[in-house]
Amino acid sequence: METLGLVIAAAHISAAICLLNGLLTTFGQAKICAQAIESMARQPEAADSIRSTMFIGLAMAETSGIYGLLIAIIMLFANPLINILLNYI
Amino acid sequence: MGLDIKNYWVLNIFGFEVWITETIVNTWIIMLILIILAIIVRVKLRSFKDIPAGLQNIIEAAIEFFDNFATGTLGEKLSYITPWYFMVFAFILSSSLFSVFGLRAPTADFATTLALALASFVLMLFMGFKHQKGRYLKTFFEPHPIFFPLNLIGELAKPVSLSFRLFGNMLSGTIILTLYYSLTPIFVQIGIPSLLHAVFDVVFGALQTYIFVIISLMYVRNAADQ
Numbered sequence: 001m002e003t004l005g006l007v008i009a010a011a012h013i014s015a016a017i018c019l020l021n022g023l024l025t026t027f028g029q030a031k032i033c034a035q036a037i038e039s040m041a042r043q044p045e046a047a048d049s050i051r052s053t054m055f056i057g058l059a060m061a062e063t064s065g066i067y068g069l070l071i072a073i074i075m076l077f078a079n080p081l082i083n084i085l086l087n088y089i
Numbered sequence: 090m091g092l093d094i095k096n097y098w099v100l101n102i103f104g105f106e107v108w109i110t111e112t113i114v115n116t117w118i119i120m121l122i123l124i125i126l127a128i129i130v131r132v133k134l135r136s137f138k139d140i141p142a143g144l145q146n147i148i149e150a151a152i153e154f155f156d157n158f159a160t161g162t163l164g165e166k167l168s169y170i171t172p173w174y175f176m177v178f179a180f181i182l183s184s185s186l187f188s189v190f191g192l193r194a195p196t197a198d199f200a201t202t203l204a205l206a207l208a209s210f211v212l213m214l215f216m217g218f219k220h221q222k223g224r225y226l227k228t229f230f231e232p233h234p235i236f237f238p239l240n241l242i243g244e245l246a247k248p249v250s251l252s253f254r255l256f257g258n259m260l261s262g263t264i265i266l267t268l269y270y271s272l273t274p275i276f277v278q279i280g281i282p283s284l285l286h287a288v289f290d291v292v293f294g295a296l297q298t299y300i301f302v303i304i305s306l307m308y309v310r311n312a313a314d315q
Contacts, residue, residue: 066257
């Protein structure tokens, strides 16, 4: 029982650590937005193409954050390690 | 509204278990709505006018907007696949708007998004072989044959990242709304959730639909002409 509690606690802590990559993702997205706004202000006639490119870049940068979220969800709701442990006990 | 996907009934076809889940039923509802809408538009457009008015005006504006967007991304030569992507656009947008009504969005299930991403991937390979013939295979061995495993992994990562992006965004909205509905008392569940629905379903759904379509269009374009 104590081992199971330890595994569940470790799973929750690791899920929290996985979600920390949101920090870096947000910094990357902020940099993309700042650069896009700067170039839009410099060249307002190119605003449309800059905007669509910015959205693609934002989506690409968001991917790592989404991966972290999915790993956290798997850790919390579909953890394979707990089943292995239960079989082992 | 819950986190796990409910299973309604299990069919047994030739020894295989086919699970009819909430996602499949919701997909059928969306398909029914879209088909009925298409039939209504088709019947209405039988009295075609040169000067559009009413419904014809709305339909023409939507089609023209999407045509310009797709042609701008794909180029004139490849624009004959635009109808397929208009279908994908309509399906994903309506399924993310579906969760506004408190039902589970089909795109919050990995099966739906993986199917859509694999369809885009197959279309990308098909367009590559159709327009570049044998030269498309050669692009896997560039700049040097030693890079083949790296190129292969890069190609296989495309449907994975495409499907996970849509799935993760839709699922995060579902999780936040489920948490809100289950943790708050009943008297704040009237009116205030509409704001959350507006952000997580309407805005993020429309943005992710746009991103899914434009990234698949870019994949197809990169495969077809280089």
